[in-house]
Amino acid sequence: MLSLKNTSVCPFYAVKSNNSPPIIKMLGTVGAGFDCASQGEIEQVLSLGVTPNKIIYAHPCKQESHIRYAQAHGVQIMTFDSEEELVKISRCHDSAKLVLRLGVDDSKALLRLSGKFGAKLGSCQHLLQRAQNLDLEVIGVSFHVGCGCTDSKAYRQAISDAHCVFNIGEELGFKMTLLDIGGGFPGQNDFKLTFEEIAADINKALEEFFPPSCGVSVIAEPGRYYVTSAVxxxxxxxxxxxxxxxxxxxxxxxxxxxxxxxxxxxxxxxxxxxxxxxxxxxxxxxxxxxxxxxxxxxxxxxxxxxxxxxxxxxxxxxxxxxxxxxxxxxxxxxxxxxxxxxxxFRKTPIYYVMSRDTMHWIQLSCTHSLIKPC
Incomplete structure (x- = not known):
């Protein structure tokens, strides 16, 4: 999705944006992961042949029954943004690999999310210490700059803040290996900020704060970016x-x-x-x-x-x-x-169409492993 010299940002498609089975199957075929927000989304993705290691349970406020379902079906990576969520996870899935959802500046987004989700930077040390006390494993940081972001510099500031949390986590003894830069990428060409402009600022920030030599895997959660123009x-x-x-x-x-x-x-x-x-x-x-x-x-x-x-x-x-x-x-x-x-009134029926050239390319890619998996 985004390239940076010798590393790449692996897409974990946001299932909530469009959960049509053919879309999920095609993205899974070409190597994408999946951002799921509930037991229902996890069930659907698994039923379509996706392996648990290709799923991030990216809802910071989860039902306990849904956490237990994730545990029973091998989904390990999940987010949190509060002490109460850590307590729930310790009861229901104490072997989970946790990602701290950081609240970042989303004032330049058309649809803001940090008012509902995300821990403030100043509270992250306490949350990481609480995770340590509960003997839980924290492996990284996630954020979301909001939907319809109109200023690509928001990603740079968020990546910088995430780097601060990485340093805190490593000082406490956590092995921090995953950065999730969320979504907010436009899905149509006439949006006021282009994907290329966003990618350029993200790549510069990653090169500064998370260069390939640091060993951190970077993922994103694109939804609109993949499916808006497809229908x-x-x-x-x-x-x-x-x-x-x-x-x-x-x-x-x-x-x-x-x-x-x-x-x-x-x-x-x-x-x-x-x-x-x-x-x-x-x-x-x-x-x-x-x-x-x-x-x-x-x-x-x-x-x-x-x-x-x-x-x-x-x-x-x-x-x-x-x-x-x-x-x-x-x-x-x-x-x-x-x-x-x-x-x-009934829901509008959906008809799926794919060109022969596209189908042929996907078949060749799968047969000859032309697509590099994340």
Whole structure:
């Protein structure tokens, strides 16, 4: 995912972003690991042939039954950010290999996480001492700069803070061997900060604080980065209404089109309600408009009875008819996996497509070990 001279950052795909089995199977085939947040996600990943050593249980606040499940199925690496979590782990999985989740500056992110998860830098020594007293093994540090990070320098500061925690842990006698730089990487090309800009600052920081000679393995938890652009939503126009607005100085009228789709914010497009990292969509007709075809102001609604269910409040499209299709790109992350069946509307079915060239490349890579495993 990110290269640094003789070392690399190994991806542990964030299952929560899109848990479709074919996606997990394909990523597992090409050597990715997996960031799981619950027993259910661990069960699914294991059922698809992933080995336990390719999983990090990256939720800092876990149910005891889920910890016991991880222990029983060989999942060793898991995160913590509090003394209470350490006590739970000592009861349920005392052989776990622990990663301290560090709270870092996420003020430049569109969706901040450190208010809910992550230990403050000043409390890390106490937590590491408590882990030592409980005879637990701490092997590294993780952090997350937030979703939709708009300043790549946030990664550098977080890596610097993690280095401080590494030093504390090593002074206490822990063998610190793992750095998890989390997620926050953009999944589409038009985001204000490019992946290449982020990678450049991460690589510089890793070279300064965690050079290859230090022997630390580095992983990340990309979700959007892998799947956002992989999915296009096809939504059907199920109803139409034409609003005529009379003009004051003449007898003609303006037309505003209102279209109702079979999917909306209670379905695949729910991120419009709660995810500032992806707050707009741009539907476009499946059929190619004629060059001289007029366009009209439109409001596009979802199918439910709720007036909150609006997909686009103001856009311009050629006139559509009931039965026409609109397409929406970049619909792979935090869409179908968190859709509901509110009002009795079914979840949108998923159809998986792969080009022959891509399939051939994956088959060759597996057969001839062309992909270097993490």
């Amino acid at each position: 296009t939503l096809a939504a059907n126009v199920i109803a139409k209404k034409v609003i005529m607005e009379e003009l004051t100085n003449c007898r003609t009228a303006n037309r505003t089109m209102m279209y109702y789709l079979n999917d909306g914010v209670y379905g695949s497009i729910s991120f419009l309600l709660h995810d500032p990292a992806q707050s707009t969509v741009s539907p476009y007709p499946h059929r190619k408009p004629k060059p001289d075809e007029p366009v009209y102001p439109c409001v596009i609604w979802g199918p439910t009875c709720d007036s909150v269910d609006v997909v686009v409040k103001n856009t311009f499209l050629p006139e559509l008819q009931v039965g026409d299709w609109l397409l929406i790109d970049n619909m792979g992350a935090y869409t179908h996996c968190i859709s509901t069946t509110f009002n009795g």
